[in-house]
Amino acid sequence: MRGARGVEAADSQVGTLSMLTAGTSSSGNFACTTATQRTLRDLRTKRKGQPVYVVGHVLERKGQEATFELFNVRLAVVKFSDGVLLGYDPGELLLPTDIDEKGVAEFEIRQCQQCEQQFPLTTEELNAEKEPTACPECR
Numbered sequence: 001m002r003g004a005r006g007v008e009a010a011d012s013q014v015g016t017l018s019m020l021t022a023g024t025s026s027s028g029n030f031a032c033t034t035a036t037q038r039t040l041r042d043l044r045t046k047r048k049g050q051p052v053y054v055v056g057h058v059l060e061r062k063g064q065e066a067t068f069e070l071f072n073v074r075l076a077v078v079k080f081s082d083g084v085l086l087g088y089d090p091g092e093l094l095l096p097t098d099i100d101e102k103g104v105a106e107f108e109i110r111q112c113q114q115c116e117q118q119f120p121l122t123t124e125e126l127n128a129e130k131e132p133t134a135c136p137e138c139r
């Protein structure tokens with residue numbers, strides 16, 4: 001007769017990866033765009049590795065995604081996927097619209113129809129019936 005089997009291993013604890021919520025940088029998550037924060041400059045805590053979308057002065061890097069590394073005097077140094085490091089004004093680094101549970105940043109960038117600046121949408125704006133056509137400053 002077989003003895004009772006031991007307690008079955010509890011279901012593995014997958015799925016406990018906490019939801020990445022916007023703006024909770026203090027708890028270890030990266031920030032997403034919200035109504036009050038759209039660029040790296042708006043973040044009180046700028047975490048290394050924060051995904052950003054570059055709209056700055058370097059033409060060949062414009063529109064690329066990068067991650068924030070550190071501050072060098074007043075410039076935010078970001079790292080591109082090819083390993084290149086460049087410094088930007090933190091206002092030139094847009095935040096992602098969303099970050100999925102795997103940590104992949106999703107950027108929904110639009111151009112303002114009034115001032116032609118690029119700006120990131122919040123998830124609410126992305127899911128709204130009508131996306132905003134003007135950047136926050138022009139609204």
Ligand SMILES: [Zn+2]
Pocket residue numbers: 112113114115116117134135136137138
């Ligand atoms: Zn505008």
